[in-house]
Amino acid sequence: MCFYVFISMIDPNRKKIRARQEFLIKVLLLFCGMVSVLTTLGIVGVLVFETITFFTRVPIFDFLTDTQWTPLFTNKHFGILPLFTATLLTSVIAMLVAIPLGLLIAIFLSEYVSSDVRRVLKPILEILAGVPTIVYGYFALLFVTPILQKFIPGMNGFNSLSPGIVMGIMILPLISSLSEDAMYAVPQSLRDAAFALGSSRLQVAFKVVVPAAFSGITASFILAVSRAVGETMLMAIAAGQMPNLTLNPLVPIETMTTYIVQVSLGDTPYGTLEYQTIFAVGTVLFLSTLVLNIIGGKLRAHYREMYV
């Protein structure tokens, strides 16, 4: 047996076959990698090209400072601010719901329940993330908004509060699940140390586990914000389609993503100024998530020095 293995190890034919296999796999993997890299480059290329053409026709200063967005009307204004603040507002509302709830759920799952209960609860929670966003949209419009209107009389049928809250629920599993993974990965020995020093469960969770898992927790926040910023269907259905520079969560607005669908679904001819606006807005959207990711990376790097 030993002898046989030895023979096959030095068999030159086998060596050649193995080398060829390795080479094929390498090429295949390289190809897969290139597909995603090229797709990204292609998207960025189109975005940049169309956006530059847009800015040859609309001054970038107007785009950044004008407080009105009316490219589809006869009196055209191209101020991104109303769309940008709308996205900001809905995302902030969503995060106000999702961060505290998500963290508490994560702490509960990781520190308070037995592994059996966790094995059952976690997948149930993750189902929330699998519900189609259009369902969330109508849930916000037809269920949450009417309920909120009972408590807040002046509230419009389209508003940012209701879809913001619903989006918070939608991204909740993203935060709770990823944070829980990060907390669960904190070595038991650190919890033992904290308990042996007379900590209560709550103190162990907040003084030891959360700080040690901080990097993973921030990652989950960033991912959740990116998701919130990019969410389209929910906003298009329940937040309205009215560009409105306001921080009032009770009135209709239009987010960047909603504007993009609105134009894409209409019959705007290729190459027109209206057509190019969606690329300009898309670029802003792209930059927003990019900045978020960079901030997240910086935060994580900073805290990684302190914890682990």
Added chain:
Amino acid sequence: MDKTQNIKKIVLPGIETMNKITTNPEHFVLSVQDLSAWYGTAQVLKNISFNIQRHQVTAIIGPSGCGKSTLIRCFNRMNDFMPVFRTTGSILLEGQDLYSSNIDPVEVRLKIGMVFQKQNPFPKSIYENVVYGPRVLGIKNKKKLDQVVEDSLKRAALWDEVNHKLKSNALSLSGGQQQRLCIARALANEPEVLLLDEPCSALDPIATAKIEELIQELKRNYTIVIVTHNMQQAARVSDYTAYLLLGSLIEFGETKAVFTTPSRKETEDYITGRFG
């Protein structure tokens, strides 16, 4: 070198003598009485009785899996977190049963500190590690905390090596330094008893020697229980030795007696390396 010289000779050949000692609380801090423990249906400790003397080092030795860790984790109720774990019998801390229903396990852990087999400093600064316990107790005064840090690190023989970098991450220390930091962290709570579960198992001989020296130093103020795999270590550092085998206490007595004239054949086999 021989620290057992001036200690009253208490050889414990049988349960009768042990009971005599348990009636005199002056001598001991912890008194284990007929302690049995189970993980689910598997019994891992069987009717264990012995006393731990104040300001002495008690070593617990025995082959792997005999229940040493389980036993000392009973002393600070660290087994509470396992739902399948259950005990009978009692452990008295200065006459009070640690497992009686009116005892708060958090209080127990404040009185009985523990250092684990593998050094487990928090991934925070050296300073933050030491003040963790006092902070949990609600001490906020910066001066007081600074003082605690200095005192504890000095008592753990680490101050000279780290006093210039208290703000740096504890994980940047060497393994031996980390273990002494864990000892300092436990001392910052001012416990009465210090439990050490194989504190040197991950350390090299030099770091081990440092910790052993430290144990000799600490026993002036603390009662120490140390679990060790290392027979020589038990002989070097301890005043009393308990030998566990398959969850039963085979022998307990003065270290010198246990090592030179063991009363049981099993002990002799284990000590001389003829075990198994």
